Amino acid sequence: MANVTRYKTSKGEVRYRVRYRKPDGTQTDTGGVRRKIDAENWAAKRVTVAKAEGTYIDPTAGxxxxxxxxxxxxxxxxxxxxxxxxxxxxxxxxxxxxxxxxxxxxxxxxxxxxxxxxxxxxxxxxxxxxxxxxxxxxxxxxxxxxxxxxxxxxxxxx
CATH class of the missing domain: 1.10.150 (DNA polymerase; domain 1)
Known part of the structure; x- marks a missing residue:
């Protein structure tokens, strides 16, 4: 499961952060997404589905x-x-x-x-x-x- 939260940058621009747990249980996030729908799609594709299929790869591992x-x-x-x-x-x-x-x-x-x-x-x-x-x-x-x-x-x- 992933959560999408809204935040403002130092310049006052709105961005969205995706916070999720890796399969090992540690929590991490990725930010800087301009649109909420893009953040939700990223979370669904890269985290939720990948974890369910067993194909999840930590983004930093690459x-x-x-x-x-x-x-x-x-x-x-x-x-x-x-x-x-x-x-x-x-x-x-x-x-x-x-x-x-x-x-x-x-x-x-x-x-x-x-x-x-x-x-x-x-x-x-x-x-x-x-x-x-x-x-x-x-x-x-x-x-x-x-x-x-x-x-x-x-x-x-x-």
Missing amino acids: KITVGELAPAWLAKKKLSAKPSHYRNLEGAWEKWVKPEWGNTPVSAVTREAAQRWVTGISQGKTAKDEQGNEIVLAKPRSASVVLRAHGVLAGIIG
């Missing part, structure tokens, strides 16, 4: 980068995986995931972007020189390499 989440995920994997498997995961992080996604905010990781990345790994990367000849920049990788890299990214962003 500002964290993939690189900031990786150490905790890798540490957890180090405790639960065999050393050889952990080395493979760590290697996939260092070689494939970190260079592409390390500085990317979690909110910017989309299915489409991840699919392009996976396709680039599996098919290799090519470019054309001035004469129109194709140059191989990176050779195609095996399905196991692609799956491991994708699995590391998916595991980190949860």
